[in-house]
Structures are given as structure tokens and as C-alpha cells.
Amino acid sequence: MRRVFLDMDGVLVDSIPYLLNYHDLEHCWEEWGQGNYDIYSNTGMSSQDFFDVDAAVWFDMPKTEWADELVDLCLDNFDTFIITSSFPEAMRAKYMWLQKYYKDFNMNKIIFTWRKELLANRNDVLVEDYIINAELWEENGGTALICPQPWNNNNDIDHVFRSLKGMI
């Protein structure tokens, strides 16, 4: 069975709009620079300050609109892993977030790492929102699918679903 690795932030978790709201920076979402993932130039906050929030904030973040359909499709058809970078303080909250929304998910298949590409093997699929991670994954022989966000090429989410269904 083909292996699919699902990123959390920007793929399953609607993190950035929630953090903008948390920091009273909602207006930055509408003005977000297309293709630009740099936190400082989009928000005026350092990346460190922007993401340095309590675990409870990470736990409360909402799902993306396509998260349920994506998880269902992957659990039904692929050997599915969660792969996510995380600050140490947020790890437990992310783990609990997954338990809250996806009880059926095997919690032994969650991987916390800042070096996702080390897991890329031929035929392995990464569902990701950050272009750099996607490129590194593909350089290491895997296939990457990009969920639409302002900071990437903003493909239609249907492209992700069509591609995954084509791999079943």
C-alpha cells in the first residue's frame, strides 16, 4: 500500500488565520503576499513571536475545510502518516488535537520532524503547504501535493484529491 504523509499546519490545521486572529492581525490574511511564506513581511511580527503561543492555542485551532475528506480518503486507501514540524511546547497539543478530531488514526504513525525529506522514498506522497518542503521531498525521490494557501502556488484543492484518487 502506498504511503501518504499528511502535514498538519496548512494541510489539516488552519493555523495561520487562527494565529492572525489570536494576535489581532486579521487584516493580514486579506493582504497576505501571494507566494510569500515570510511571517515578518506579512505580519510585522518575528516568526518566533508569531508561533510562540501557549499549547492551548495549538489545541484550539480549527481544521481546514478539506481536512476530513482528506483524512478519510487517505485512511481508506493508503498507509497514512502524519508528519509535522513543531516547536517542543506545541507537540503535545498537536498530538491531542489529532486525538480530538481523528480518533481512528493510529497514534503510532505521527512523526515530528523539521527534516521531512529524510523520509521521502520513491512512491511516497507528501501532502504539504510549504513549497520548500515539497521541493526537498521531490528531490529525495517522493511525490508532493500542495494544498492551496496564499504562500504557495495556490492550486485548487481538487487537484490534490484528483491526484490522490489517481494513485489508488
Ligand SMILES: [Mg+2]
Ligand atoms: Mg505545513
